Amino acid sequence: MFNRKPQDANFSVERLFKDIVKAFPPNLIYNSYTSKFKSRGFWSRLYNTVEAFCKQGDVNHITGDVHYLCYLMSKNKTLLTILDCGNLKRLNGIRRTIFYFLWFWLPVKKVAMITVISESTKKELLQYVRCDERKIRVIPCCISDDFKPSPKAFNSSNPVLLQIGTAYNKNLPKVAEAISGIPCHLRIIGKLSEEQISQLLAFDISYSSVSNLTDLEIIDEYIKCDALIFASTYEGFGMPIVEANITGRPVVTSNILSMPEVAGNAACLVDPYDAEDIRKGVLKIFSDEDYRKTLVANGYQNARRFKPAIVAEQYVELYKEVYLLSMHSK
Structure with a gap:
């Protein structure tokens, strides 16, 4: 090799x-x-x-x-x-x-x-x-064997929405536009540019960011979040989808390229180029408890394909x- x-x-x-x-x-x-x-x-x-x-x-x-x-x-x-x-x-x-x-x-x-x-x-x-x-x-x-199911009560008053990555294809500006005005905290993994910080402030997003994490620290971020937002515009695979699945977190991801293939029935699929469609997906995850539970259950099953x-x-x-x-x- x-x-x-x-x-x-x-x-x-x-x-x-x-x-x-x-x-x-x-x-x-x-x-x-x-x-x-x-x-x-x-x-x-x-x-x-x-x-x-x-x-x-x-x-x-x-x-x-x-x-x-x-x-x-x-x-x-x-x-x-x-x-x-x-x-x-x-x-x-x-x-x-x-x-x-x-x-x-x-x-x-x-x-x-x-x-x-x-x-x-x-x-x-x-x-x-x-x-x-x-x-x-x-x-x-x-999916690494280090990831384990970690059930968590959903924080309906101020959910933590996890965003993995800040590269251009991770679509952070569109995500910020989509969740503007929704009570939640956006937790971002990756280094932010000055332009991205300005965009987050312009949309009045409650956020925090961290970068250069170890594998175990990344796992801990999944455990602490309430849901994953992964509205990427380009992926060869989309590993965060499966990582959130196995942890037991509902996922909002893109309906293009590899992401529907990887997610199966274990994610809410949205148009990554349409802020309103992303917003609808996030609100559905936040407001519909039965839907969240279904996605989590499907996620555990979906993750088995990638052992x-x-x-x-x-x-x-x-x-x-x-x-x-x-x-x-x-």
Whole structure:
């Protein structure tokens, strides 16, 4: 397994595969390598690529966003995980063209199999690259065993609404507009910009924020909240939905891309581009006790789909498939 060197405080990919690896069966022999250098600049990436070539095994699994590690590897022994296509949406011009060629077009041709974390990501990827769709397998993210059910009486007088993330796609300005005037406290996980602070003040939002939390501190934030608001405009998966599900908190999330797929019947789905629709969803969660209880019960059931052992088994079966493919190609 080949992993990137984490970029600053971003460890989402590392957390995902840490939980998967822990659930691998004891008879699976594997090695895990982390690139020596962060994925920045030509020479660092070249070193990482050569190092990966020298450490190849019977099956090579490239995780995270270091897709270029496959360039020198044996194609029939290599599989690549693509988490999303977000950068292709954000970049423009020549930068987008170069990124597309080096991170998508070429890697897709240089590996035997690709895994994505949702059907939504698979459909999106197939819009950008031409390949046999059977080459792309959907294996979801898993929920850490550190998350446990934690029932809590709903604070109907001043509910705490948890917002995970402050990046552009997390849609914080629209959420602030949506909940303006609703008695609640918005608890934000992530660093706020001056512009975001101004927007929160303009809508007279009662809020607090915190960043750089440990895994256990993040779990504690779910335990202390009354509901999760996750009206994101772009996700490859949407892990906070499942984290709130397993904790026992009702969820308001977006009705686009991967989020309905991940949430199933365990969330109130809203249009993330429509502040009024978000507002209706939040008010329904706050005012309808039976609806809240139904979402919580459905959430516990939904979270079972993403247990580490279930997800790890899917990867093990794919490793076997890639290994047999490499044997037959000799």
